[in-house]
Ligand SMILES: [Zn+2]
Ligand SMILES: [Zn+2]
Ligand SMILES: [Zn+2]
Protein backbone atom coordinates (compact mmCIF):
# COMPACT_ATOMS: atom_id res chain seq x y z
CA UNK A 1 0.00 0.00 0.00
CA UNK A 2 1.30 3.47 -0.85
CA UNK A 3 1.79 6.07 1.84
CA UNK A 4 -0.46 9.10 2.07
CA UNK A 5 2.27 11.52 1.02
CA UNK A 6 2.66 9.81 -2.33
CA UNK A 7 -1.00 9.90 -3.11
CA UNK A 8 -3.21 12.36 -4.80
CA UNK A 9 -5.63 13.71 -2.27
CA UNK A 10 -9.08 15.14 -2.50
CA UNK A 11 -10.83 17.30 0.00
CA UNK A 12 -13.75 15.84 1.88
CA UNK A 13 -16.63 18.25 1.43
CA UNK A 14 -18.00 17.29 4.83
CA UNK A 15 -14.94 17.84 7.05
CA UNK A 16 -12.69 19.84 4.69
CA UNK A 17 -9.75 17.49 5.31
CA UNK A 18 -7.43 16.23 2.62
CA UNK A 19 -8.11 12.55 2.10
CA UNK A 20 -6.23 10.13 -0.20
CA UNK A 21 -8.24 10.14 -3.39
CA UNK A 22 -8.51 6.37 -3.35
CA UNK A 23 -10.24 6.47 0.03
CA UNK A 24 -12.42 9.49 -0.48
CA UNK A 25 -15.65 7.66 -1.21
CA UNK A 26 -15.30 5.42 1.82
CA UNK A 27 -14.15 8.32 3.99
CA UNK A 28 -16.99 10.55 2.89
CA UNK A 29 -19.57 7.86 3.60
CA UNK A 30 -18.18 7.37 7.11
CA UNK A 31 -17.53 11.06 7.73
CA UNK A 32 -20.96 12.31 6.69
CA UNK A 33 -22.74 9.57 8.57
CA UNK A 34 -20.83 9.88 11.88
CA UNK A 35 -19.34 13.30 12.21
CA UNK A 36 -20.72 16.79 12.29
CA UNK A 37 -19.14 20.18 12.44
CA UNK A 38 -19.59 22.04 15.71
CA UNK A 39 -21.34 25.29 14.87
CA UNK A 40 -19.46 27.08 17.64
CA UNK A 41 -15.81 26.01 17.33
CA UNK A 42 -15.84 24.28 13.93
CA UNK A 43 -14.31 21.02 15.22
CA UNK A 44 -15.57 17.76 13.76
CA UNK A 45 -17.42 15.94 16.49
CA UNK A 46 -18.89 12.42 16.50
CA UNK A 47 -22.64 12.99 16.13
CA UNK A 48 -23.48 10.97 19.22
CA UNK A 49 -21.11 13.19 21.28
CA UNK A 50 -22.35 16.48 19.88
CA UNK A 51 -24.53 17.28 22.86
CA UNK A 52 -21.80 16.41 25.37
CA UNK A 53 -19.31 18.45 23.38
CA UNK A 54 -21.58 21.48 23.44
CA UNK A 55 -22.41 21.15 27.14
CA UNK A 56 -18.81 20.51 28.20
CA UNK A 57 -17.19 23.06 25.94
CA UNK A 58 -19.55 25.85 24.98
CA UNK A 59 -22.64 25.87 27.17
CA UNK A 60 -22.86 28.55 29.81
CA UNK A 61 -22.33 27.34 33.33
CA UNK A 62 -23.78 28.61 36.57
CA UNK A 63 -21.48 29.98 39.24
CA UNK A 64 -21.90 27.63 42.20
CA UNK A 65 -21.87 30.57 44.60
CA UNK A 66 -24.11 33.24 43.01
CA UNK A 67 -25.89 31.06 40.37
CA UNK A 68 -25.09 33.57 37.60
CA UNK A 69 -24.72 32.01 34.14
CA UNK A 70 -21.51 32.67 32.23
CA UNK A 71 -19.07 31.23 29.72
CA UNK A 72 -16.97 28.43 31.15
CA UNK A 73 -13.68 30.15 30.41
CA UNK A 74 -14.47 33.16 32.60
CA UNK A 75 -15.86 31.15 35.51
CA UNK A 76 -12.57 30.83 37.40
CA UNK A 77 -11.84 34.53 37.14
CA UNK A 78 -15.38 35.31 38.20
CA UNK A 79 -15.17 33.06 41.26
CA UNK A 80 -11.78 34.38 42.29
CA UNK A 81 -12.20 38.08 41.61
CA UNK A 82 -15.70 39.30 40.97
CA UNK A 83 -18.34 36.94 42.36
CA UNK A 84 -20.39 38.90 44.91
CA UNK A 85 -20.69 35.73 47.01
CA UNK A 86 -16.99 34.88 47.10
CA UNK A 87 -15.55 34.76 50.58
CA UNK A 88 -13.28 37.62 51.55
CA UNK A 89 -11.92 38.64 54.92
CA UNK A 90 -12.50 41.88 56.77
CA UNK A 91 -9.25 43.82 56.90
CA UNK A 92 -9.96 44.88 60.49
CA UNK A 93 -11.16 41.70 62.22
CA UNK A 94 -10.22 39.11 59.55
CA UNK A 95 -13.68 37.60 59.78
CA UNK A 96 -14.55 35.76 56.52
CA UNK A 97 -17.73 36.96 54.82
CA UNK A 98 -19.29 37.27 51.33
CA UNK A 99 -17.79 40.10 49.29
CA UNK A 100 -21.21 41.68 48.83
CA UNK A 101 -21.43 42.31 52.60
CA UNK A 102 -17.86 43.51 53.06
CA UNK A 103 -18.35 47.27 52.63
CA UNK A 104 -21.21 47.43 55.10
CA UNK A 105 -19.35 45.27 57.62
CA UNK A 106 -16.10 47.21 57.37
CA UNK A 107 -17.92 50.50 57.81
CA UNK A 108 -19.06 49.31 61.23
CA UNK A 109 -15.99 47.24 62.03
CA UNK A 110 -13.52 49.97 61.04
CA UNK A 111 -15.25 52.45 63.34
CA UNK A 112 -14.45 50.44 66.43
CA UNK A 113 -11.69 52.02 68.46
CA UNK A 114 -8.60 50.50 69.91
CA UNK A 115 -6.21 51.99 72.42
CA UNK A 116 -2.86 52.95 70.91
CA UNK A 117 -0.38 51.90 73.54
CA UNK A 118 2.22 54.34 72.28
CA UNK A 119 0.25 57.55 72.72
CA UNK A 120 -2.57 56.24 74.90
CA UNK A 121 -5.27 57.51 72.59
CA UNK A 122 -8.27 55.66 71.21
CA UNK A 123 -7.86 55.25 67.47
CA UNK A 124 -10.47 54.04 65.01
CA UNK A 125 -9.38 50.79 63.36
CA UNK A 126 -9.85 52.28 59.89
CA UNK A 127 -7.35 55.00 60.82
CA UNK A 128 -4.94 52.73 62.63
CA UNK A 129 -2.37 52.39 59.83
CA UNK A 130 -2.37 56.12 59.22
CA UNK A 131 -2.13 56.72 62.91
CA UNK A 132 0.74 54.28 63.46
CA UNK A 133 2.67 56.00 60.68
CA UNK A 134 2.44 59.41 62.35
CA UNK A 135 1.99 58.48 66.01
CA UNK A 136 4.63 60.40 67.96
CA UNK A 137 4.40 57.88 70.79
CA UNK A 138 4.06 60.59 73.39
CA UNK A 139 1.25 59.96 75.84
CA UNK A 140 -0.33 63.38 75.49
CA UNK A 141 -3.31 63.54 77.79
CA UNK A 142 -3.53 67.32 77.76
CA UNK A 143 -4.88 67.65 74.26
CA UNK A 144 -8.60 68.05 73.82
CA UNK A 145 -8.60 65.21 71.32
CA UNK A 146 -7.30 62.44 73.52
CA UNK A 147 -9.28 63.26 76.64
CA UNK A 148 -12.40 63.59 74.53
CA UNK A 149 -11.68 60.20 72.99
CA UNK A 150 -11.30 58.64 76.42
CA UNK A 151 -14.47 60.33 77.66
CA UNK A 152 -16.31 59.07 74.60
CA UNK A 153 -15.10 55.56 75.27
CA UNK A 154 -16.27 55.85 78.89
CA UNK A 155 -19.61 57.20 77.74
CA UNK A 156 -19.93 54.29 75.32
CA UNK A 157 -19.23 51.91 78.17
CA UNK A 158 -21.90 53.66 80.29
CA UNK A 159 -24.40 53.44 77.44
CA UNK A 160 -23.69 49.77 77.10
CA UNK A 161 -24.36 49.19 80.81
CA UNK A 162 -27.60 51.21 80.60
CA UNK A 163 -28.73 49.10 77.66
CA UNK A 164 -28.04 46.00 79.69
CA UNK A 165 -30.09 47.43 82.56
CA UNK A 166 -32.90 48.28 80.16
CA UNK A 167 -32.77 44.79 78.87
CA UNK A 168 -33.03 43.34 82.38
CA UNK A 169 -36.04 45.55 83.11
CA UNK A 170 -37.71 44.58 79.86
CA UNK A 171 -36.98 40.97 80.59
CA UNK A 172 -38.59 41.29 84.01
CA UNK A 173 -41.68 42.99 82.54
CA UNK A 174 -41.86 40.27 79.93
CA UNK A 175 -41.75 37.57 82.60
CA UNK A 176 -44.48 39.33 84.60
CA UNK A 177 -46.64 39.67 81.48
CA UNK A 178 -46.24 36.00 80.62
CA UNK A 179 -47.15 35.03 84.17
CA UNK A 180 -50.22 37.29 83.99
CA UNK A 181 -51.38 35.68 80.74
CA UNK A 182 -50.90 32.25 82.24
CA UNK A 183 -53.11 33.22 85.19
CA UNK A 184 -55.77 34.54 82.80
CA UNK A 185 -55.82 31.22 81.04
CA UNK A 186 -56.38 29.57 84.39
CA UNK A 187 -53.47 27.22 84.05
CA UNK A 188 -53.00 25.54 87.39
CA UNK A 189 -49.41 24.85 86.63
CA UNK A 190 -48.68 28.51 85.93
CA UNK A 191 -50.80 29.68 88.85
CA UNK A 192 -48.70 27.57 91.16
CA UNK A 193 -45.59 29.03 89.67
CA UNK A 194 -47.03 32.54 90.19
CA UNK A 195 -47.85 31.83 93.83
CA UNK A 196 -44.40 30.41 94.21
CA UNK A 197 -42.74 33.48 92.75
CA UNK A 198 -45.04 35.76 94.84
CA UNK A 199 -43.57 34.23 97.98
CA UNK A 200 -40.16 35.55 97.04
ZN1 LIG B 1 -14.54 14.06 6.04
ZN1 LIG C 1 -17.30 23.06 19.53
ZN1 LIG D 1 -20.60 33.98 41.32
Ligand SMILES: [Zn+2]
Pocket residue numbers: 090091092093094095105106109110
Ligand atom coordinates in the same frame (compact mmCIF):
# COMPACT_ATOMS: atom_id res chain seq x y z
ZN1 LIG E 1 -14.48 43.17 60.65
Ligand SMILES: [Zn+2]
Pocket residue numbers: 116117118119120121131132135136137
Ligand atom coordinates in the same frame (compact mmCIF):
# COMPACT_ATOMS: atom_id res chain seq x y z
ZN1 LIG F 1 -0.61 56.44 68.89
